[in-house]
Amino acid sequence: MPPATTLPRFDLKGWDRKDIAHPYPVYRRYRETAPVHRGAPRTGEPDTFYVFSYDEVARVLSSRRFGRDARVASAGAAAVSGPVPAEYRALRTMVENWLVFMDPPRHTELRSLLGTGFSPPVVAGLRPRITRIARELLERLARHRETDLVDGFAAPFPLLVVSELLGLPQEHHPWLRATAVALQEAGTTRSRSGGGPARAEAAARDLARYFRREIRRRGGDDGGDLLSFLVRARDRGASLTVDGIVGTGVHLLTAGHETTTNxxxxxxxxxxxxxxxxxxxxxxxALLPGAVEEFLRYDPPVQAVTRWAYEDIRIGGYEVPRGSRVVALLGSANRDPARFPDPDALDLRRPADRNLGFGLGVHYCLGATLARAEAEIGLRALLDGLPGLDRGGQRVDYADDMVFHGPTRLVLDLSDRPRPSPSP
Structure with a gap:
């Protein structure tokens, strides 16, 4: 049996603002009591187990005894839905075509197909374009004495990069970001006042229509963007449907910008x-590549991922029945002192020791190489282009979200930075 505890049942919803902004003391209290905690039972829902320690999180992420499909875990029980309730038809169709919700062999086939577009040589070739995008954004940002770093740089930067990768027109980018953010309200722990799933369903319909138009535009062309590549792969016999290409495009758009923004x-x-x-x-x-790894460990942009138990299994003293939901706390695992000495210290020279910021196992982040390049280039641009980055006040608003974790606003007062010299 797991050790007794007086701590309340853990949940990812209903956190106060202070703990959302800095969840690590909360994680530590639970991790030090036991590596796994059972969630509060809810009528009609499967058991939920929260996993806090590095070793147990790594085990959940890397073992084929856990997967992404609740229906497989429950042996197809009629009461168990997929990742989205059946009444949200557009959203459900879209999400079921996301790589992150697939198991092998379907996952293996699609990941292999997409891997070419995210390989290190391809990303290396993109670096000059990524640098140009960062510099252009920074030129606009530097004109202001007070600026919202999220709205002015951190959000549009990766969105512009992934949109260029997909071949989406630049004038569509503001709409794409707003619609992608609305879509994610269905799949995270955001606790906004009602209507989130309905907004996500509407966003899914809008994005599906948009990507279907983009797919039709690419019929028979030889464009160099990733969306054109997927259309050609389908036409040459790859097991891709239009819904599959739509879902993949939307998944790359959402996963490809929200995490880097955070x-x-x-x-x-x-x-x-x-x-x-x-x-x-x-x-x-020269410290930048290692620094990105340390920032990923220190405060990862995705704090939790869900798996389902595909068979009865013992985790951290608990007997976890098949069909249970298992939530792996990446943020907690990355602060586990059993894996990372002095884990609450930010140490840019810390040896790279497999932090879990991008996950582990077959679902290790497909775009990790691109995200690292974006982080390095974006951070370098900010350090070079905003000499007063370390001065002045700030106002921070975090999303009510313990999955995709980060500020919705970061307003910086840069009024005391050196003023640029007038043009000759």
Whole structure:
């Protein structure tokens, strides 16, 4: 049996603002009591187990005894739905075609097909374009004495990159971001006042129509973008449907920008809280690749992922029945002292030791190489382009979301930075 505890049952919903902004003391209290906690039972829902320690989280993510399909876990029980309730038809169709919700062999086939577009050589070729996008955004940002870093840089930057990768027109980018954010309200822990699932369903319908138009535009062409590549692969016999291409395009759009947005904004917050580290990083660009790994460990942009038990299994002292939901807390695992010495310290020279910021196992983030490049280039641009990044006040608003974790606004007062010299 697991050790006795007086802590309340853990849940990812209903956190106060202070704990949302800094969840690590909460994680530590639970992790130190036991690596696994059972959630409060809810009528008509499967048992939920929350996993906090590095070793147990790594085990859940890497073992084929856990998967992404609740219906497989429950042996097809009629009462169990897929990742989205059946009444949200457009959203359900879309999400069921997301790589993250697939198991092998379907997952293996699609990941292999997409892997070419995210390979290190392809990403290396994209770096000049990513740099150009970052510099253009920073030029606009630097004109203001007060700026919202999320709205002005961290959100549009990865969206522009992934949109360019998919071949989507630049003038559509503001609409794409707003619609992608609405879509994600269905799949996270955001506790906004009602209507979230309905907004997500409407967003799914809008995005499906949009991507279907884009797919039709690519019929028979030889464009170099990823969406054109998927259309050609389908036409040459790959097991892709229109719904599959739509779902993949939307998944790359949403997963490809929200996580990098969160990583960049939380990295800036960490650097502002550690000005000596900011100065060191600014003066030693060679530290950037390792620094990105440490920021991923220190405050990952995705805090939790869900798996389903495909068979009866014992985890951390609990007997977990087949069909149970298992939530792996990546943020807690990355602060586990059993894996990372002095885990609450930000140490840019910490040896790269497989943090779980991008997951593990067959669902390790497909776009990790691209996200690392975006983080390196975006952070370098901010350090070079905003000399007052470590000065002035700030206002931060976090999303009520313990899955996709990060600020919705980060307003920086840069009024005391050096003023640019007038043009000759």
């Amino acid at each position: 990583l960049l904004t939380k990295t800036v917050l960490a650097l502002r809280a550690h000005p000596r580290i900011l100065a060191e990083l600014r003066g030693t660009p």
